[in-house]
Amino acid sequence: MSESISQRELRNDSGRIMRGLEDGHTYVITRHSEPIGELRPLRRRRFVDARVAAEIFRGGARIDRGRFFADIDDAASQEIEPRG
Numbered sequence: 001m002s003e004s005i006s007q008r009e010l011r012n013d014s015g016r017i018m019r020g021l022e023d024g025h026t027y028v029i030t031r032h033s034e035p036i037g038e039l040r041p042l043r044r045r046r047f048v049d050a051r052v053a054a055e056i057f058r059g060g061a062r063i064d065r066g067r068f069f070a071d072i073d074d075a076a077s078q079e080i081e082p083r084g
Contacts, residue, residue, distance in 0.1 A: 002026040002038065010039075 003020075005027050010017060017027060017039070026040040 002028050002040075004028045004030055004035070007031045007036075 003025060005013075005017065007029060010027075010029055020027070021039070021041045024041055026038065028035050029037045029039060
């Protein structure tokens with residue numbers, strides 16, 4: 001559930017609000033008691049254990065290493081000279 005805060009609270013109490021964002025809280029910003037926006041935390045990257053990742057991709061298609069690198073070489077220039 002989000003907490004409603006006024007524009008003034010956002011300006012004057014930004015430290016508390018930033019700590020709340022770090023803890024996963026969401027805020028609805030109001031001006032003259034009317035909601036005008038939402039402030040919410042970004043999704044953070046999460047560590048995925050190698051065993052879990054391997055299990056997720058176990059049923060995936062096999063990749064031919066040689067063909068993969070050949071496709072990359074065909075698509076991307078390997079020249080050291082700048083294009084121009």
